[in-house]
C-alpha cells in the first residue's frame with residue numbers, strides 16, 4: 001500500500017527524528033499490533049522506521065510477523081557483529097530491534113557497554129527518521145524509563161473500564177514520580193469515534209481532577225476489527241493482509257496524523273539523544 005506523500009509534504013518537512021513510546025497499564029489492549037501496523041504505514045509514507053521491541057513477552061514483534069532474529073546485542077559487545085546486524089528487516093523495510101536480543105536488559109548494562117552501544121547507535125541514527133517503542137504492559141521501571149526518554153508518549157486504552165483505570169494508574173506514576181506531563185491518548189477497539197471520545201473524556205475527567213497538570217491530547221482511535229487478529233494467524237500485519245479493512249484505514253490515517261502533527265513543546269532531540277537519556281550516560 002505505497003502512497004506518495006508529496007501533497008501532504010511530510011517527507012520534505014524536515015521533522016526531527018521522533019521517538020514515540022507506546023504503553024498502556026493494562027495488558028492486551030493492542031500495543032504490539034498498533035506499533036507494527038503504524039510502523040509499516042509510516043514506512044509506506046516514506047519514513048525510515050525502527051521499532052524497539054521492549055516487551056519480552058510471548059507476542060513478540062518478530063513472532064507475530066514470522067521473522068527470525070539472528071543476533072543479539074551481546075554479539076555486538078563481543079565484536080562479532082554490528083548493531084545493524086542485530087536489526088531484522090520487516091515488511092516495507094521497517095527495522096526491528098527484537099526483544100529477545102536484549103532490549104529489556106539494556107538499562108542494566110555497565111558504563112563501558114553503554115558507551116560502546118552509543119557508538120554503535122551513532123552509526124545508525126542518521127538512517128532512521130522515526131523510532132517506535134512497544135512497551136510491556138504495566139508500570140515497571142523499564143516502561144517508565146523508555147517513556148521518559150521518548151519524545152512522545154502514547155497511552156493506549158480500550159473502552160473497557162479496567163483499561164481506563166490502568167491507563168490512569170500509568171499516567172499517575174509518570175506525573176507524580178517522573179514529572180512527565182504530556183501524553184497522547186489512543187483508543188483501540190472502539191466501536192466508533194464517539195465511543196473513543198467517551199473514553200478520552202472519562203480519563204481526562206479524573207486526570208484533571210486528581211493530577212491537575214498533565215496535558216493529554218486525543219490522538220484518535222482504531223476500531224475493533226477482526227482483521228487485526230485474523231492477520232496474526234497469517235503472521236502478517238493487518239495493513240498488509242487486509243489493506244482495505246477499517247482498521248488498516250485507521251492505521252494509515254493515524255500514521256499520517258502523527259507525521260504531520262508537530263506539537264509545541266516537543267524537544268528537537270535526535271535518536272542519539274534518546275539513547276543517552278535512556279542509558280543515562
Ligand SMILES: Nc1ncnc2c1ncn2[C@@H]1O[C@H](COP(=O)(O)OP(=O)(O)OP(=O)(O)O)[C@@H](O)[C@H]1O
Nearest residue numbers: 027028029030031032033137189223224225228229
Ligand atoms: N483493533 C483491534 N480489533 C480487534 N482485535 C484487536 C485489535 N487490536 C488488537 N486486537 C487483538 O487484541 C489482542 C492483544 O493485542 P496485542 O498483543 O497487540 O496487545 P498488547 O497490548 O501488545 O498486549 P501485551 O500487553 O500483552 O503486550 C490480539 O489478539 C489482537 O489481535
Ligand SMILES: [Mg+2]
Nearest residue numbers: 031032055059
Ligand atoms: Mg504487546
